[in-house]
Amino acid sequence: MLELITFSTLNGVLYGMLLFMMASGLTLIFSMMGVLNFAHASFYMIGAYFGFEISRRIGFWPGFFVAPVLVGVIGGLIERYGLRQVHRFGHVAELLFTFGLAFVIEELVNMIWGKLPVDYRVPPSLDFVAFRLFDTTYPAYRIFMLATAVAMFVFLLVILKRTRVGLIIQAALTHPNMVAMLGHNVPQVFMMVFGVGAGLAGLAGVIAGPALVTQPSMAALLGPILFVVIVVGGLGSLGGAFVASLLIGLVQTFAVAINVSLADAIGPSAASLFGELGRAPLAQIAPVLPYLLLVLVLIFRPRGLFGTRET
Amino acid sequence: MTALLEVENLHAYYGKSHILDGVTFHIGMGEIVSLLGRNGVGRSTTIKAIMGDVPPVGSVRFRSREIVGLKPHQIARLGLGYVPENRDIFPSLTVRQNLMLGQKWAKQTGRWSMQDMFNIFPRLEERADTMAGVLSGGEQQMLTMCRTLMGDPDLIMIDEPTEGLAPMMVELVGKLLGEIAERGISILLVEQKLTIALKISHRLYVMGHGRIVFEGTVPEFNADARVRQDWLEV
Ligand SMILES: Nc1ncnc2c1ncn2[C@@H]1O[C@H](COP(=O)(O)OP(=O)(O)OP(=O)(O)O)[C@@H](O)[C@H]1O
Ligand SMILES: [Mg+2]
Secondary structure (H helix, E strand, O other), X not given: OHHHHHHHHHHHHHHHHHHHHHHXXXXXXXXXXXXXXXXXXXXXXXXXXXXXXXXXXXXXXXXXXXXXXXXXXXXXXXXXXXXXXHHHHOHHHHHHHHHHHHHHHXXXXXXXXOOOOEOOOOOHHHOOEEEEEOOEEEEHHHHHHHXXXXXXXXXXXXXXXXXXXXXXXXXXXXXXXXXXXXXXXXXXXXXXXXXXXHHHHHHHHHHHHHHOOEOOOHHHHHHHHHHHHHHHHOOOOHHHHHHXXXXXHHHXXXXXXXXXXXXXXXXXXXXXXXXXXXXXXXXXXXXXXXXXXXXXXXXXXXXXXXXXXXX | OOEEEEEEEEXXXXXXXXXXXXXXXXXXXXXXXXXXXXXXXXXXXXHHHHHOOOOOEEEEEEOOXXXXXXXXXXHXXXXXXXXXXXXXXXXXXXXXXXXXXXXXXXXXXXXXXXXXXHHHOXXXXXXXXXXXXXXXXXXXXXXXXXXXXXXXXXXXXXXXXXXXXOHHHHHHHHXXXXXXXXXXOEEEEEEOOOHHHHHHOOEEEEEEOOEXXXXXXXXXXXHOXXXXXXXXXX
């Protein structure tokens, strides 16, 4: 039981921090532009594929540092020459633009790397057991992922709270016109935030790729969860996105883990005592849990956990 | 007196409604000019169009340079400062952070330092690390003006700074306007009440229906009873 709790907590926090690496950018971009970026998860996917491509040619570490930067630059260019041009046609046009972009990126990935998962592996330098609790082992690569995510979190916090650019971003979130009339180049700040947000999602892809599966559907699988995270947390709220990321990470991980141990402990026949639910194992319910949470939040707290405006 | 700002035949629209219908006026170096008029005649819109916040049609020259078509941040960087009428502070940032955002660059080199602001309004120093959103209306008004001054403008356009303020606060605002003028900064003051405007202005403009209907000095304005009656009194 202790090991179940320990490992599930670790995995849940890890999954949650990965979600936050993407949700943070998504929610910042939403606050600034008032537009949900449907292509945000695509940056995560591009990150994974770039990481894979660089790691098989040069090595994992060059990919780890270069791929997120490339994704960030691509994100910035998409904002500058795509989204900003579409902006004058209104929010619906912007939404459709990001929607279309997600499909374009998926098809491009299909064309270049094919439909099957690619062989993006954990680098040998990180391929060992970090520690052992009772008779379960915990891979070092996961610890590395967790450390990267935490480092990024601290980085983001320091930039936002301790630097001048962070102040400008914070003010521009709510009063973009006033900030511009004080002499700050708000469109450039938006482009930077979009780029950094895309880069962070890219980094999440680079480190998650070897641990999960790097395939063309990975963006489409993740995208909806990201929306759940930022709506549950409260649109535009970074703190809310953080709490919601961890919440969903932990809930999903524990749902899967508890199911496994339930089956072990009481056997399949006892599980069916729970009727329909018992027959559909908890592990199958796990993917639904975030959406259940979404519905509950929308009913009982439409602003989200930490939001200030109605969704 | 050489003109610092020349506005010529300025038009502005909100959707289909034609708000500014050919506004023409100018402000000289170091001059204090007031723009008067009844509610809704387009005084705020005039300032916003000059700043590029509302799309301007016509000509606006700042130090002889055409600024119609520039972005708001470019216009601000040329030396135009804007103090909005709704006290558009950043409520979730502290007073000090609000003032820092007034600076256009990381290094402050202008006429005003944060300490100057604190000397003029000791209240702001006392509340330097308080969230700006919890300040009183008067304190917020001071903060908005000081924030713009931190950007070291050569011309500051102030929209209704005394609206809704207690008499003591109005006096403080007047004191700051004097201080600004002393440092050679031009002022465009938009006001409803005449008290401060008549005391400090070199020249006055009165707006009506989206255009300028009177231009003159304070004595000229005082001599013209019709203007008040037709365009100011309600
Ligand atoms: N965002 C907007 N959309 C549509 N119409 C607007 C908008 N802002 C102002 N107006 C209209 O434009 C006209 C001029 O407004 P403006 O704010 O310039 O007036 P003002 O002279 O500053 O008066 P006051 O500040 O006392 O309201 C008004 O009739 C107002 O209703
Ligand atoms: Mg007004």
